[in-house]
Amino acid sequence: MNRLFANLPTTIFEVMSSLAREKQAVNLGQGFPDDPGPEDVRRKAADAVLNGYNQYPSMMGLPELRGAIAEHYGRFHGVKIDAATETMVTSGATEAIAGAILATVEPGDEVVLFQPTYDAYLPLVERAGGVARFVTLRPPRWTFTEADLDAVFNERTRAVIFNNPLNPSGIVYERAQVELLARYCARFNAIAICDEVWEHVIFDGRPHVSMLSIPSMRERTIKIGSAGKIFSLTGWKVGLVVAAPDIMRVIAKSHQFLTFTTPPNLQVAVAYGLGKDEDYFARMKAGFQRSRDRFCEGLVACGFPVIASDGTYFVNVDIGAIGETDDVAFCRRLVEEHGVAAIPVSAFYAENHVRTVVRFCFAKNDATLDAGLERLRGAIRR
Ligand code: GLN
Numbered sequence: 001m002n003r004l005f006a007n008l009p010t011t012i013f014e015v016m017s018s019l020a021r022e023k024q025a026v027n028l029g030q031g032f033p034d035d036p037g038p039e040d041v042r043r044k045a046a047d048a049v050l051n052g053y054n055q056y057p058s059m060m061g062l063p064e065l066r067g068a069i070a071e072h073y074g075r076f077h078g079v080k081i082d083a084a085t086e087t088m089v090t091s092g093a094t095e096a097i098a099g100a101i102l103a104t105v106e107p108g109d110e111v112v113l114f115q116p117t118y119d120a121y122l123p124l125v126e127r128a129g130g131v132a133r134f135v136t137l138r139p140p141r142w143t144f145t146e147a148d149l150d151a152v153f154n155e156r157t158r159a160v161i162f163n164n165p166l167n168p169s170g171i172v173y174e175r176a177q178v179e180l181l182a183r184y185c186a187r188f189n190a191i192a193i194c195d196e197v198w199e200h201v202i203f204d205g206r207p208h209v210s211m212l213s214i215p216s217m218r219e220r221t222i223k224i225g226s227a228g229k230i231f232s233l234t235g236w237k238v239g240l241v242v243a244a245p246d247i248m249r250v251i252a253k254s255h256q257f258l259t260f261t262t263p264p265n266l267q268v269a270v271a272y273g274l275g276k277d278e279d280y281f282a283r284m285k286a287g288f289q290r291s292r293d294r295f296c297e298g299l300v301a302c303g304f305p306v307i308a309s310d311g312t313y314f315v316n317v318d319i320g321a322i323g324e325t326d327d328v329a330f331c332r333r334l335v336e337e338h339g340v341a342a343i344p345v346s347a348f349y350a351e352n353h354v355r356t357v358v359r360f361c362f363a364k365n366d367a368t369l370d371a372g373l374e375r376l377r378g379a380i381r382r
Contacts, residue, residue: 004126004127011120012119012343012347013029013031013119014030016030016335016341020335023335023339024339026341026372028368029343029361031167031234032235032313033232033234033288034365034368035232035287035365036232037233042233042269044268045266048265048266048269052264053264054265057261057264059261060087061262062267062271064271065274066087066088068270068272069242069274070242072274072275073212073240077210077212079213081242086245087242088251088252089239089240089241090241090258091259091262091263092228092238092239093224095239095258097120097161097193098254098258099255099258100222100224101121101125102124102128102258104247104250105128106128106129106158107128107130109130109159110152110157111132111158112132112157112160113133113135113160114135115137115350115351116168116348121161133152133157134350136148136349137166137169139307139316139318140307142169143171143173149180149181153188159190161194161195162181162194165199166312167312168312168314168345169316170307170311170312170314171311172208172310173209178214185220186217189220192211192220192222194210194211194223196223197225199225200284201229201284201313202285202311203292203309203310203311206311219247220244220247221244222241222251225242227270230273238266239262288363291362291363291364291366292309292315292362295315295360295362295364295373298370298376299317299360299373299376301373302376302377302379304376305319314359314360314361315359315362316345319356319358322381323381325355327346327358328344328346328347331343331344331358333379334358338379340379343359344358345357
């Protein structure tokens, strides 16, 4: 068997969700909302299943969805996007990430990753023959400096994978950080694979600065979005890709033999949803922000040192400050003895691990959050 996959552990999300089921724990691990998602969008999909076309849609995506992607990101990022040559629909953002890596990386090429890295990136880079170079981010602000980038970028750098807002940290990078990374991409002729799936899940009025909106990056950015995150429908697996024509032409070739296409009924519904006005996005943000605040207050009341979350469905706690040294052991104890599933953030490090951060998902209804908090009350050893 292929050694890379044979030796890979099962993804931490699946491990913790299975444990949560087994222990009947409150699952604040894997990130998915309790909210069923906007009813009008779900009705569009249902109607398309019953009355629409259910055969293979076009490989690059339904024209109406490709048009909606160009319009949506044109509107939010202030760029002009040609639907016919610069957009593509994939079966989830993870497929888009795999396709982007396969399309850009050749054996021996270096790829810059920021750790904590979303857990799919490294195995996909290595499977493509790429060599990962890590920038290590540390709590509580998870920022990177020029010196960090100097240490990893060189003439062998083919690509960088940049997740902004960053899961699992919940940080939203500001323009200065995005521009700093852009300068290195331009200097070393590297492509930026930008996982921006959390672009709309941002709080406290912070803006999302897409790499696509940085003029020098327009021709070297592969922007990846996710209908699942935009509409709180994580099981839908509809990914949205934007890249300049020369790049898109090659990603299309890797996409054609990964999944080829994506369910047409979901595409119809996402095309409709992307046209929603500011109000939908504002209400969605406000709802999650309210849940974040409620949960964080509860965590603080339990004695957990909370690390600020500016976006995503997640908030982290610093268990080092309560005398813990092993996040994996801590999470195991949480689920087994207290009935709450969380995610140990060391799972997202490949080297120089940070082992004192634990991630909770707050994208839940009040009853779930309160049940989780109730169980967390006894979890800190004194
Ligand atoms: N994105 C989700 C999270 O971070 C997990 C997705 C998955 O389970 N593959 O929790």
